[in-house]
Amino acid sequence: MKKWLPVLLAAGVLAACSDSTEETTEAPADDQEQEESAEEPAESDSSFPVTVTDANGDEITIEEQPDAIVSMLPSNTEIAYALGLDEEIVGVSDFDNYPEEAMDVEKIGGMEFNVEKIIALQPDVVLAHASNPGGADGLQQIEDAGIPVVVIENAMTFDEVYDTIDMIGQVTGTTEEAEQIVADMQAGFDEIAEKASAISEEDRKSVLVDVAGPPEMYVAANNTFIQEMLDLINAENVMADQEGFVPLTEEEVVSRNPEVALLTYGDFVEDAVAQWMGYEGFSQVTAVTNEDVYLVPSDPVTRSGPRLVEGTQALAEAVYPDVFAE
Template sequence: MIKRKLALVVTIVMILGGCSDSTETTTQAPDTTAPSTTTSSTPAVTTTVADVTTTQASTTTSGDPVTDGYPVTITHGTGEVTLESRPEAIVSISPTATEILFALGAGNQVAAVDSISNFPADAPVTELNAFAPSVEAIAAFEPDLVVMSFDPGDIESGLNALGIPVIVQFSALSLDDAYAQIEALGAASGHVEAAAEIVDEMGRTIDELNAELGRIGSNFSYYHELDDTYFSVTSSTFIGEIYSVVGLQNIADPADAEGFGFPQLSPEFILEADPDLIFLADTKCCGQTAQTLAERPGWDQLSAVQNGNVIELDDDIASRWGPRVIDFLGAIVAALEALGE
């Protein structure tokens, strides 16, 4: 239960951190009623790590979905759901799930996504509220599967009452959680092999970078800024684990006595720690840049500022736990390599 509550809080923090103004065209839901379906949802023990069981083995090539691997049962953040057939009208109320589905090759199975699912560019963005969607608005798209990153109320139970299956995937607490969610969506959408290939490629890249740079990074410290009120992350979080791949030392770790993972630091604490690298994950949400950071009282004296080691991240990439984690890691690696030049 504690892990589930933590995952819920982390999910909300990550979504808020990754929010940005979107100028993409949105799509209105069709004026239809919710359909009936033979898909059933059965409550089960809560876990953030997805398990998958199928009635028969199936294989496919990347981007080529299967239809004979059903029914399939997925264990997700709030229980279990059984899909009797491959979903063809998925609604995603999760920017991360949207990215994963398209990376799997399931984009043509996605009927609608929420208003902040801004990647990839061809995702069918709608006016569905990512923070407080309504059952009626979601059901209007006649989905045969809904994926959410958290349940802001009684959305899951409301959709289940209409016969619409739901998968809830809270924010990943580790790389293993992220891998499990990719595999779960692969199984749910009929792209099992594509999911395995993505997870394998991510794992291999991360292992190679760890072997190459792990010891080098241990010589340097960093500060990851979630917003302009100095909330940060510790090494125990999913984001912190990405930095640990290359061995970087997190200045926020000593400030998290309660082990929450997202401490709010003080300017004085950061100035005293004087990190070698500063990563801004609030460039979109809060308009922060290397320049605005340098204008804060006393911050122009920080080593990272004077040496040009303030890295402006893409909030979305730095806050989502899908395949673009490798892009986030790439930005970290580039910053670390620049230190050695």
């Protein structure tokens, strides 16, 4: 697991790994029906054919608005469902768990995707991801079968998430819906920032966001959307001098001495807060002595999609409950 950790963090699938199903090589049944979603389907777009430049720098042309889509990462899937494409999604990864309807869609594999199954689903487009561990060979096989593959960038900032939503909107003919999602996200972030402006410099707290847990911790540093979340809520990231998701030793936790520790892995580690607070060497860490160690939901905080606003609100309520708790 540890060798995959940076990839899983980037893809926003870490929490899902604990209960993902095993990959199989069976092709899906031809008569399998998809559960109907309560969301309105995306309206037809007349702008096709459309050509986009994906994260690999390749120009991909989609001739017609897709009726069948395979999404290889949960972040892509969440965006697609938010765009109203629930009826078009025919395949998702083993890690997909949101929205609930996605859990009933045909699975195409986990850390290594099943090329044969993807091809058998006959999608009009495959939404891949720059962090897909299955590799270029598998994607090339899909392309060789005549299926367009659009590699979505590994979004690490809010702006990159907006670009990702826009890209998927272009590819699927839902550009207006994509624009609305971005506008709603920006409005949500603005509302949080307005509340955070009431926090004085002397009340500003230092925070550590732990996404893996001791003894081999991975924490959120600079140039991530978690850093942007902390900036937005007027909190200091004690890891701001590093970049990305980085490993951290227990000695470094003590030396950086966060006032608040936020743990994103509570969904798959029992008694995560108690374990963290009871870890040898942490007794003098301010977050422990003040009992300011909290669980925050993993997917909205670590997954690059529309729920980042929800994740930011969760961080805000944990760090500054008097300001943000509803």
